[in-house]
Amino acid sequence: MKKNLVEDNATLIALSDNHEKTYGSMKMCAAPQENRNVFSDGVTQIDFVLVWEESMNPLKSSESDNEKAAANSSRDSHRKWRTEFLSRLQTAGIRQEMKEVVQGKTKTTYVLLSAPWEILCYYAEEISLRVPLQVVATSISNWSDTVLKKLHIPNIMAQDVPNPPPNYYTCQFRTNKLDRFLGHENKDTFFKTTQRHQILYEILARTPYGSLKRGEIGVGRLVSEKIISAAFPLHEGPFEMPTTPVDPQSLNMRQILHHYWGRWGCWDKYQPLDHIREYFGEKIALYFAWLGFYTGWLLPAAVAGFVIFLFGIWLMVTDTPAEELCSSGGAFVMCPLCNICTYWNLSSICNTYKAGLLFDNGGTVFFSIFMALWSVTFLEYWKRTNSILAHRWDCSEFEEIEERPRPEFTALAPNTIRNPVTGAEEPHFPERQRLSRTLTGNMVIILMVSLVLIFLIAIILYRTILSIIIYRSHNLSNTALFIFSAGNIASITGSILNLMVILLLSRLYTYLAKILTQWEMHRTQTKYEDAFILKVFVFQFVNFYSSPVYIAFFKGRFIGYPGNYNTLLGIRNEDCGSAGCLIELAQELLIIMVGKQVINNIQEFVMPKCIAWWQKRKLKPSPSKEVLDEPDSKPELSPWESDYQLLVCEGLFDEYLEMVLQFGFITIFVAACPLAPFFALINNWVEVRLDAQKFVCEYRRPVVERAQDIGIWMTILQFISYLAVISNAFLISFTSDFLPRLYYRYSEGSMSGYINFTLSVSPDIWTQSQMSCRYRGLRDEKGQHTRDYFHLLAIRLSFVIIFEHVVILIARIIDWMVPDIPEEVENKIKREHYMAKEALAENQIYSKSVLGEVGRQSTKLRNRFQIPTDVNSPFRASPVDEDKPPV
Numbered sequence: 019m020k021k022n023l024v025e026d027n028a029t030l031i032a033l034s035d036n037h038e039k040t041y042g043s044m045k046m047c048a049a050p051q052e053n054r055n056v057f058s059d060g061v062t063q064i065d066f067v068l069v070w071e072e073s074m075n076p077l078k079s080s081e082s083d084n085e086k087a088a089a090n091s092s093r094d095s096h097r098k099w100r101t102e103f104l105s106r107l108q109t110a111g112i113r114q115e116m117k118e119v120v121q122g123k124t125k126t127t128y129v130l131l132s133a134p135w136e137i138l139c140y141y142a143e144e145i146s147l148r149v150p151l152q153v154v155a156t157s158i159s160n161w162s163d164t165v166l167k168k169l170h171i172p173n174i175m176a177q178d179v180p181n182p183p184p185n186y187y188t189c190q191f192r193t194n195k196l197d198r199f200l201g202h203e204n205k206d207t208f209f210k211t212t213q214r215h216q217i218l219y220e221i222l223a224r225t226p227y228g229s230l231k232r233g234e235i236g237v238g239r240l241v242s243e244k245i246i247s248a249a250f251p252l253h254e255g256p257f258e259m260p261t262t263p264v265d266p267q268s269l270n271m272r273q274i275l276h277h278y279w280g281r282w283g284c285w286d287k288y289q290p291l292d293h294i295r296e297y298f299g300e301k302i303a304l305y306f307a308w309l310g311f312y313t314g315w316l317l318p319a320a321v322a323g324f325v326i327f328l329f330g331i332w333l334m335v336t337d338t339p340a341e342e343l344c345s346s347g348g349a350f351v352m353c354p355l356c357n358i359c360t361y362w363n364l365s366s367i368c369n370t371y372k373a374g375l376l377f378d379n380g381g382t383v384f385f386s387i388f389m390a391l392w393s394v395t396f397l398e399y400w401k402r403t404n405s406i407l408a409h410r411w412d413c414s415e416f417e418e419i420e421e422r423p424r425p426e427f428t429a430l431a432p433n434t435i436r437n438p439v440t441g442a443e444e445p446h447f448p449e450r451q452r453l454s455r456t457l458t459g460n461m462v463i464i465l466m467v468s469l470v471l472i473f474l475i476a477i478i479l480y481r482t483i484l485s486i487i488i489y490r491s492h493n494l495s496n497t498a499l500f501i502f503s504a505g506n507i508a509s510i511t512g513s514i515l516n517l518m519v520i521l522l523l524s525r526l527y528t529y530l531a532k533i534l535t536q537w538e539m540h541r542t543q544t545k546y547e548d549a550f551i552l553k554v555f556v557f558q559f560v561n562f563y564s565s566p567v568y569i570a571f572f573k574g575r576f577i578g579y580p581g582n583y584n585t586l587l588g589i590r591n592e593d594c595g596s597a598g599c600l601i602e603l604a605q606e607l608l609i610i611m612v613g614k615q616v617i618n619n620i621q622e623f624v625m626p627k628c629i630a631w632w633q634k635r636k637l638k639p640s641p642s643k644e645v646l647d648e649p650d651s652k653p654e655l656s657p658w659e660s661d662y663q664l665l666v667c668e669g670l671f672d673e674y675l676e677m678v679l680q681f682g683f684i685t686i687f688v689a690a691c692p693l694a695p696f697f698a699l700i701n702n703w704v705e706v707r708l709d710a711q712k713f714v715c716e717y718r719r720p721v722v723e724r725a726q727d728i729g730i731w732m733t734i735l736q737f738i739s740y741l742a743v744i745s746n747a748f749l750i751s752f753t754s755d756f757l758p759r760l761y762y763r764y765s766e767g768s769m770s771g772y773i774n775f776t777l778s779v780s781p782d783i784w785t786q787s788q789m790s791c792r793y794r795g796l797r798d799e800k801g802q803h804t805r806d807y808f809h810l811l812a813i814r815l816s817f818v819i820i821f822e823h824v825v826i827l828i829a830r831i832i833d834w835m836v837p838d839i840p841e842e843v844e845n846k847i848k849r850e851h852y853m854a855k856e857a858l859a860e861n862q863i864y865s866k867s868v869l870g871e872v873g874r875q876s877t878k879l880r881n882r883f884q885i886p887t888d889v890n891s892p893f894r895a896s897p898v899d900e901d902k903p904p905v
Contacts, residue, residue, distance in 0.1 A: 067252060782800070
């Protein structure tokens, strides 16, 4: 109660002269390091850098006249477009400084850009940047830290990170209210470095360089057409720590992030989310917050799965059916598994059958229920964490109110329409035209999904044919080893081949999806990303999960029986291996999930270093010669040169996709592989540091993007969590031996004779031409299903219905019990809305008196400012300004 009273009487704007003067500066405390991100005058701050390379080699004499003419024409066109682009930027008021560096026979041109104060103010209001009203003393609390403190246990995960970014009450910037904001006295530091980057990128994305009808507009098109090699903001200095001991407060933000976050030695520490958000923006910070939250929640799932795995090991030693099978000798002669295979003894698969008990046991039912409830609870608590972070980082209403149209959309939209929320005139693209384009894109999705299914059928045929080829080889034709060797070899190589096909098709379709989504002309960045993600995920879902789904629910279901086998394209339908389908499913999951993770981690660790090494080798400073710079320049690389050697940040799509597909593997098929969460936990501990290193050390600095949440990924995760309930219900019912064992124990009172119960005798039609043998199934001597089969079928269907309804009911109860937004956060949001209106009221004298006595005058304030009607109110829809700077 006391805390609420203190908050209610807090002033939003400090009326003393001791304002926070370093808002917007990354160097907040102690002696700042030398700022090299400036023009030659040592003062003008560099906001963005454009780079292009030109070959100084003369055209080869061996080339034809047509080739020379085409090359010269391309060079001239590129120079013309670059000149036009820079000319329009200069007309728009952007300051420019050009640096040319000759490296061997290549001339690299760097254009340094800076926006003056007037341009910054105009576009800050145009794109609804938020600026501070007052510092708020809050801190991020971790539930684990709270628990450990109550238990008086030292928290090894905690660390003191220097220069914590202050938290502010903020509102949208208005030029005519400048004196109400913190730090307005210093124009150089009023806007944060990241906000200056946002403004410059907005201008660069809107500026045309050629014909608008041909879409020749924006820096993105220039880079994609290779007219410009790169466009990026600069990092805040080097990431390496100084060679001499220094005060941690004097480190730049990049050094702090590397030392306290990006090193492998920080694997057991909390992530400095406020620092990540300050340097990279809300979207990247939310990704790392979600990844850390997900990794933490994997710990109980991994422990539970490991316990179930240990239970399976114990069952291997004590299981009665396993002992019967291993000691059966030649009692059970099994029918051939393929048309040219021989008879085999069931006892020959003793070890494989016992290995199957590691994954197929009664504990998997408990674990499936546990993981279904775990996934729902995890998502509900992430919603709460997301709402807390969104409020803390001032992006709770970003999508509904603040988000502006994409610069590319603004430039290419054919007409304008008035925004029903803000009242401002905005670019518009006809919905009917977008719908037709979306339908066309969906046809491409269907085509690619069909291609995936074709490859799946091809791999099924590959496994069958390979088994036949191996069997016909003279080395294995007369040995019982073939009974499981040929099937295992075909299954493992088929899984590896499937993984290669998956990775190849993924790259192809991602490229197509990006082109289709750009063509659909979505208004905001959020809608654009949601459409792109949905396209790719539908394809990737089929691509990655089609093979496990086939093994889990279709393989071995339609094979028929001896004397009446079903065929596909003249080849006998594929049967499960000698040990059953569940162990094959576990094998498939481990190969695809773990194999994909290992390949991705190797790519993320090795490839960036190789590319960066090659880039640095190509642009090494030793023979370089600056043409337009000072003759006595230092041999060390300038900031724009060193940053140009880094890799392009491709965004977060691949990172999210990898984790979401992993989430699907550990939930949808968890009944087949209890160790999946354990492998996911190990991978994610590595993933956090790999991604941190990439963003801090190996990537060029991305332009900051605001975000309210993780976007459509949350909807996809919820879809997967509910699909997992249905999938595991069918897995336990129809693929696992859990229900047949339970039914037999209930019917017979013990597990003795279970192996004989699961095997049928070959029908008369088979024994007339072949010797009598056994096969899996509940059929009589005529090949018809027995009464036990129908009893068991009824039990299986009942289990699916009961399992699904009980788990989903409990999940809905959890959803109801855990509110998406904590009550404390809701109250703070309402309070800040009210206080922001009062702080930006037109009557400054009255506003100052309000700020001094907020608690006592609250009733009068509500009556006076309940509906702002002043034409200059910052919350009134601003009219369209016709005097925009030319862009």
